[in-house]
Each structure stands twice: as structure tokens, then as C-alpha cells.
Amino acid sequence: MPRVSQQYKDERRREIVAAAGRCFLEHGFEGASMHRIIAAAGLSAGALYNHFPSKQDLVAATARAALDRVLVAAEDAPGADPAAWVVGLLEQLAADPDTTRLLLITWGEAVSDPGLAGLAGEHLGRVRDRVQERYGRWAVEELGLDAHGAGEWAGMFAQAILSVLQGYVVQSCLLPGFDHDAYLDYARTLAAQ
Template sequence: MPKVTEDYRAERRREIAAAALRCFSRKGFEGTSMADIIAESGLSAGAIYLHYKNKQDLVGQVVVDVLRNRSADLADIAALDPLPHPAEVVRIFVTAVTRELGGEGILVQVWAIAAREPALADLVTGLVDELSGLFTTYFTAWFRQQGLDAAAAEERARRLVPVIIGISQGYVLQAAILPRFDAPAYLDALAAIDFTAGAPVL
């Protein structure tokens, strides 16, 4: 019998997670059963449970996949020259996250589950820390382009990044629960924030 490679296992895990995400998009986390995910994937129950012990385990994989992809986006952005404006970076980030998840509501559900599932909370915290580090790298480089020296640029970036994460979370939350939320106007308003060096951050 051919040996199963780690690449094959990883690809199968991604395939199952993608099927789970489609179910979550349609029925939400609470409304999705493992039976739904098994049917959506077209795999046997044994194949699913070989890779994931339960639905919460699958939720974790979905979060990892989506946020790791956004980490790659931020790393690519930080390497650009010249760097795009911060408002554009936030726009790219939040629209990519919600597009890949199939809507803002799923991410709100992830936060709700993380509030009561310590393992998922630890996973989300680690990924947000990773994203924060990449945002800090971007903002440090952007402030350098605006004329700040290296130390001042890094300090300013570290102070600003938690606010940027909050702005991104605010977009997701409002888009998920407010029927009249104007997403384009919210994102356009980011351009009114004075991010430039030598001026108040907000």
C-alpha cells in the first residue's frame, strides 16, 4: 500500500475544511453538524475523523487557513515599494477576510465560540498576534517612507496597530449585524484618518 505523504494529509485537511466552511456559510456554526460536513465533503465519516476530532477542531482549521492567507497578503504588501496607503491596506485585509469566509457573520461566530472554547481562543490569539506583527512591519516601513527614523517609526507602528485591528473588527461586527451598515462608506472614511508622521495618529 502506498505511503500517505504529509502533503497529501495537509491537502485532505484543507479539502475537509473547505467543505466545512461552505456548510458554515449556509447554516452557521451552531446549525452545522458533522453529518452535514461529511455529506458536503463527499468523504466517509472515517476519513473526516481521521483528520479532525470534532467540529470545533474544524473551526480552528478554517480560522487558521483564512488568517494565514491574510498573513501572506500582508507580507506581500509590506514588500511593495512604494507602500500603499494604510486605508487601502485595511480595505484589502477586511474585504479579503470576509470574501474568503463567505461573509462577516462567520467571523463573529468564531469570536463567540472562542469566548467559551479556550483552545480556539488560544489559536485565535496566536493568529491575531501574527497579524499584528505583520501590520507592525508594514506600518513601520510606511512611517519610514513618511520621514520618521527607524525607532520612531516602529514605536508609532506598535501604538497604532491595536487600533487598526479594532477598526477591522468593528467593520466585521457592524457589517454582520447592522442592516443599514454602509461598508463602502466605512472603508472610504479611513482616508480621513491622519496617519502621516508628525501628526496625531487619529
């Protein structure tokens, strides 16, 4: 029997996670049955369970994929100054509404699922750390702060960015008549402080 390459296995896992993500968006984590996910993935039950032994493993992988897209967006967002960078990050989220909704679903479930809470907390911490690192250096170079002052400023800025990010996810998904452009103006104003 021929061996399957790791690249093939990784691609199959990504396909399964994408199919599960579509089911979770439609039915939530609780309402998306494994039967629905298997049908959406177009695989046999055995093939799916070979990659993900339980639904909880699949929920975690799907949540991790959505959370990782935020980390990538945080790295890739354009703009050297904080206001341009925040707007770039929010624009990337706006261009990917499925990820935005999966974030909201994940954070909602994290309230009662310790595994998801740990995963979401770890990822939010990584976003915070990347913001602090990126703009700690910026505060030294552009604001002329010493290392200590820059660290304090970057820590407060990172907390504000997490609030802006979480606020965007919640409001863009739930608030009737959400005004994307007005929210970007708010983010710019906050980041420019």
C-alpha cells in the first residue's frame, strides 16, 4: 500500500477544518453534528476520524485556524504608525467575515469550555505580545521614549488594541446598522492618542 505524504495529510486536514468551519458558521459548535461535518467534508467517517478523533479536536482545530488568521493579519497589516496599522488589521478582518464570525463563536464558547478558553486566551496574549513588541520599538524611535517608558506605553497600547479588535468582532457581527467606516475612525482616533 502506498504511503501518503505529510503534505497530503496536512492538506486533507485543512480541507476538513474548512468544511467544519462552514458547518460551525451555520449551526454553531454545539449544533454542527459530526454527521453534518462528514457530509460537508465529503469523506467517510473513518477518514475524518483518522484526522480528528473527536468533535472537540475538530472544534479546537477550527478555532485555532480562525485565531491564527488574526495573528497573520496582525503581522501583515500595513502601516508603520499605530493608527494605520490598526485600520489595516480591521480592514483585513472586514474582508474575511467568516473568520470574524468564527472568532465570535469561539469567544462565546470559551466562556464554558476550558479548552477553548485556554486557546483563545493564548492567542489573544500572542496578539498583545506582538503589538507590544512592534510598537515598543516604535515608541523609542518615533516618540523618543526611553526603554521603560516605551514598554509602559506599548503595554497600554496593546490592551487598547485588544479592546478595539474584540469590539470590532462583536459589533460587526451583532450590532444592527454597524457603521464600519465610523468604527475605523474611532480606531484611528484611539490609536493616535
